[in-house]
Amino acid sequence: MRINKQLSVLFLPEKSKIDANGDAPIIARITVQGIRREISLSIKINPDQWDQSTENVNLALVANKKKGMEVYQKVENTLNDLVSLYKMLTRGQQLVTAELLKSKYLGLVLPDLFRTETSAPRTLCQTLNYKYSKLVALVKAGERSASTLKRWKVTKKKIRSFLDFTMKKKDIPLMEVAPSHPHEMLHFFLVHQKICKNTAMKYLKNTKELLSIAVLKGWVEKNPWSEFTSTYKQPKRNVLNLFQLITIYKKKLIGRLEHVRDVFLFACFTGYAFNEIQGLSKEMVFTGIDGKRWIRIDRQKTGSEECLPLLPIAAEILDKYKNDSYCIENNKLLPVKSYSNYNGYLKEVGDLCDISFELSTHVARHTFAVTVCLENGIPIETISKMLGHKNIRTTQIYAQVSNANIALNMGRLAKQLFSENGKLTVKLYSEIIKAA
Known part of the structure; x- marks a missing residue:
């Protein structure tokens, strides 16, 4: 029962400790400012004879009236003693914790050394x-x-x-x-x-x-924010189309911008995040089962090793920097340096290529998922693995259904269902008649 805003005392039989006679020890669960402690009353009762609404024994159900009254009085006395002790401690302007109240009730002295952060109210x-x-x-x-x-x-x-x-x-x-x-x-x-x-x-x-x-951790009894739900509005995911990708690829740029452009394109054709590209070294490149170059990386989020075959443009970019002095000195595959500089230069690249939105590593990953993979028939399960997602629902956010993808799929459907003159194919028509 709640005594006041800070203190509540709950009496109940400890059913997990029922003895051979079917009796369970009664405990007082005291809660002070959300922190719980338990006190044994050193007396037992059959749980079937307990009335939880009154938090005491139901005397009408106890055959041994003397024992019933003994239990009843013990609960009442314990409650009165705890409440009186709490009031006395608070009148002394002492910081009252559940541990302190329990110790004082049991006649123990609580030394300052014992007042750890777990016994004091947490912040x-x-x-x-x-x-x-x-x-x-x-x-x-x-x-x-x-x-x-x-x-x-x-x-x-x-x-x-x-x-x-x-x-x-x-x-x-x-x-x-x-x-x-x-x-x-x-x-x-x-x-x-x-x-x-x-x-x-x-x-x-x-x-x-x-x-x-x-x-x-038992620092509070319940979460005061339990009813609050965080809501998110899915932002528009900017994705480069194939024409824009080609424009960026063919654009003539000065040294520093050329490096950034190449790293960005590498991300567009691998789906790698900035930190993953930054961590690429020669040891991660190997020859795959198809006889071509693959990259092996450890995904921190999924905790698993992922392997990816390199598309021609990605392989071409790696070849371009295999003799780069920075890459050789630092055992890197690409000249990736500061993230802030990368983003700043990438904005310049976007402006020079007349891209209407800001370029970023997120745009590169979205472009890989949608333009490079999804619009070319790669299953979303495969895309999810290549992007290192734990959950395919995350990939579904990336893989927006674009007009190009709709056109591609409907074109395939039209070829499958109809002949060149717009008639249903004979084979399909025959199957429909049979099914009818």
Whole structure:
């Protein structure tokens, strides 16, 4: 039962410890500011004789009335003692935790040394630091990518900005996190930080994950954001058509822009992300079962090795840089350096080639999925594997159904169903008649 906003006490038989006589020990589960501790009452009862609505024994169901009254009185006395002790501790302006209340009730002295972070009320930023430290360890072990760690570092910054701006605080206890906060946080991101809604939703999703961690660790009883759902609007995916790809391929460019253009085209014909291209070395190239060059890489996201046969343009680009001094010195297949410089120069390449949208590694991957693969009949399952996706639904987002793909598929259908003069083929017509 809830005593006040901070304290609740629940009495129940511990059914997992039923003895040979069918009796179970009764425990008092005390919760202070979301943190639970349990106290044994050193008395047992048959669970069938327990009334959970009153959190006490149902005397009408107990044959041994003396034993029934003993249990009943023990529960009542324990409740009164716990409530009185809690009030006494709070009057002394002491920070009351579930561990402290339990220890005082049992007559124990709780030394300062024992007051660890688990017995004191946890805060939002402490939980954030806990999550971040776990991620750091996973990145060092090679189980998570550095980009994931970077995203959580940004999340830390955004959460602290929200607390500072909205509440004028550096941190808040987990018990003060309210169901209204995700809506307030979204408003802060959209209005004051000018963040797009999809990006803001990712920060909210991460914050909700922190609160779920707090529940699992027993730092709070329930997630105050449990009813909040992050919603995303699928952005328009810019994809180069075949004509634009050829234009970029044939464009005469100066040295630095030529290097960037070549790296971008390599991504368009392999589907590799920037960090994957940056990590390519000579050891990753091998001769495949078809006698042609393949590349073998380890996907961090899927944790598996992926092999990809090189299309002629991709192979041509590798040949172009096999004697490049930077590539030789750094054991790289391509002259990929700074990501920021790459994006800046890529914008120039797009402008010079009259591309109406900004070029990026994402555009390259989308182009590989749609223009290079999907529109040329490659099954989406194969595309998904080549892109290193864990889930085919992710690939379906990339693989938009373009007009070119519709035209291609309908053209194949027309050839299959109709003759050149527009008549249904005799074979198909005969099969329809038979089926009828």
